[in-house]
Amino acid sequence: MIGPDIQQAQSLELLQRMLDGDERALSKLITLVEYSPTVAAEIADHTSRRAGKSHRVGITGPPGAGKSTLVDALTMLLRSAGHTVAIMAIDPTSPFTGGAVLGDRVRMQQHYLDRGVFIRSIATRGASGGLSRSVRDIANLFDAFQKDFILIETVGVGQNEVDILEEADTTIVVLTPESGDTMQAMKAGLLEIADILVVNKRDRPGAEALMMDLEGMLQMSSRQGEWHGDWEVPVLSTQSDHGVGIAELLESIKQHRLAITESGVLNQIRQQRRQAHFIQLAVEEIRRRLQIGVSEMSGPLGLLFSKVLDGELSPYSAALSLLEDREALAAVLTRR
Ligand SMILES: Nc1nc2c(ncn2[C@@H]2O[C@H](COP(=O)(O)OP(=O)(O)O)[C@@H](O)[C@H]2O)c(=O)[nH]1
Ligand SMILES: [Mg+2]
Structure with missing residues (x-):
């Protein structure tokens, strides 16, 4: 220790x-x-x-969609254009998906030899203070390290992913013509957060049809709003394992960055992110101090809390009177 x-x-x-x-x-x-x-x-x-220079790109989509392959191809292209890259791969600790991660590692190994690329896996379990906390803090480190691009690959589709993607400036949702993907992604709300939609495995049957479906869904969705500025979400297609469509994808990422920079949306989302982070940390700290106060059962808070335990006061009115009782509140908040 x-x-x-x-x-x-x-x-x-x-x-x-x-x-x-x-x-x-x-x-x-x-x-x-x-x-x-x-x-x-x-x-x-x-x-x-020192942060704020890197462009953070989130890549999400169902397992097997080709996210890692895409990240790999994108990294090679970025490197050949002279950009530095950091990759954050969210590692599932589940035994069911463990194999895929090993494959990713082997494929990504080639970049380890390249000093312009930094690769890091982050465990979904064991991260102290939550996965999104780790992702955010590590992204800030990469940013301070002056990486041009930070690519964040998530594991699958779910609320966890959506939370992580709050950190991304540009979010790419990768789908494939293989069945099931799309509905699952829709349910998880991924279409709402996508800045760029990619149909990977365009060599497979059904790719064209999926692209048209997605175009249709985008037309109907309510995502057009001030949050995204007037960015129109493109539907692109790639064949990542052959590097096909990657140049167009990179172009689209750069256009998105330009659009959100010029419209002020980038600045706005970064400020909202800082605000949310500030509130979250303050609430966590207040909760921690309150918990200590409650467990000690002393002073004005102890008095109030014992009435809650006895049923003399409801938790509702106790919570409100705590906030109105300056002395009790100060006793809680100044605790370390
Ligand atoms: N046919 C085809 N296979 C692909 C393509 N892109 C990736 N793959 C393969 O799909 C499998 C899953 O890819 P991976 O990148 O590990 O998916 P992830 O789980 O989303 O990260 C691998 O065997 C890849 O080689 C593609 O464009 N076409
Ligand atoms: Mg992967």
Whole structure:
């Protein structure tokens, strides 16, 4: 067990080395940040001042749709255009999908030899303080490290994915002509969050029909709103394992970035993200302090809380009177 002071000194030293361009320091820092929200908090001021340059691209879609293959092809193209890339692969810890991850690793191995690419897997389980917390903090590290593009590949389709994709500036939803995908993605609300729709495996039968279905769904969907500016979601097709359609995809990503930058939407989503993050952290901290206060059962809060336990006060009115009782509230909030 390392003491908190040593840990803090260590993380600040690693941070300095990382900011000087040391990839090994970046790697160690990611591990620290992933497992310790405290470390993440300690370095956050330093990283957030330097963040904002990277473009964050989220790639989601059902397992087997070809997300990893697509990320791979996109990375090669980005590298050949001289951009630096960081890849965050959300690793499922489920035994059912474990095999696919191994395949991803082998394929992505080629990029490990390339210093312009940094690859990191993030476990879906074990991340302290939640997966979205880790993704956000690690993306900020990549950003501070001045990567041009951060590609975030999620595992599948679900609420977890939607939460993670809050971090993305551009969200790509990958589907295939294979049956079942589309309905599942629709149910998970993926069409609502897509900035670019990709039909991968266009060499397979049904690709054209799927593209037309998607076009139709987009026309009917309610997603056109101020949030997305006047960006029109394109439906593209790719054959990722042969690099087909990837140049068009990259062009579309760049156009989306340009559109949201010029319309001010990028700035707006980044501010909303910071606001949501601020509220979330404040609420978590207040909850933590309140919990300590409640468990100690002393002072004005203890008095109030014992009335709740006895049934003399309902939790409703106790909660409201706590907020109106300055003394009790101060006793809670100033606790550490
Ligand atoms: N036929 C065909 N197969 C593809 C294409 N893209 C990827 N694949 C294959 O689909 C399988 C799943 O791909 P993967 O990238 O691991 O999917 P992920 O689970 O979404 O990350 C792999 O065997 C790929 O080689 C494509 O465009 N056409
Ligand atoms: Mg994958």
